[in-house]
Amino acid sequence: AGREYCSATILAEMVRENPAVVKKDLQSVISQPGKPKLGYEIKSAIRDIEENLGYYTIKNAILIGAGKLGQALLGYVGFDKYGFNILAGFDTNPELVGKTITDKNIYDISKMQEYIKENNILIAIVTVPTKYAQEVTTKAIEAGVRAIWNFAPTHLELPENIVVRNEDMAASLAILSKELKNKI
């Protein structure tokens, strides 16, 4: 909000953490040390944090499974801010295949491997029903995908060299519920 500097104390208040924890977390991320009484120079600190979080890295992904969750991700405005781009969606549902959802083409899943190869896609977002998750993931990896963002509530068997991130919604809700219980 117009400021040039921001202290660890203010950051700590915003995220409800101990200032010492914030300082420690930022130590290895921010290249310029904070100035006494002023704190971090905001512009360069943001750039350092973004770089550390990978905002200037691999930007393109495909989405496998264009159901409700898939459609929500295709339309998620938060990705644009960081330059992420879901290039296309893949599904088996004839009511979805051939359509566009928030400007993204939905193709038949039989076209997926060809698309991955032609466009050098490295990231696949898996939003299919649980029972299909392993199968579509294996196919994507065969075609060249190296990172899986898995929303299906199941454990995927993946080769050693594949990066995976499991988004378990129920676990997130469980953690919130636990924290709430501890507080009341």
Add this chain to the structure above:
Amino acid sequence: AGREYCSATILAEMVRENPAVVKKDLQSVISQPGKPKLGYEIKSAIRDIEENLGYYTIKNAILIGAGKLGQALLGYVGFDKYGFNILAGFDTNPELVGKTITDKNIYDISKMQEYIKENNILIAIVTVPTKYAQEVTTKAIEAGVRAIWNFAPTHLELPENIVVRNEDMAASLAILSKELKNKI
């Protein structure tokens, strides 16, 4: 898969962690120590982990914003497994209000505060567009909500005593992308 015991080494392989890290993480969670060469007794270990994660705590929530992401969460099968229950959804869209989505009623948002009070709702899931997130959250808290699961990519100003969990999809994708970059 029919086994009675599971070692930290097997668990570590599944989650791609160091066995020592797994042992340390489980130390404060699992009540019965692992048996030499056998490992943890699976049934009681699962119960301990679930309890630690809050699976036996507050189960009911409401959803504010029944767009695509909201609908995806209303239909998310993973919640049932742990007994979580989204009781109802709230929205302003006349095409959604009065309908049911995967068996959950969608009510007009003007009915939300009354519903929270009558049903003693403590958890609200916020899936409205960013510009409405603060307003609906404030209203939910006024009516008695104590925990917010926020999917809007924005920072909410909340009273001290409110538990919050921000689900930033772009940040998740950024972390995956960074890990991938470090690996190739």
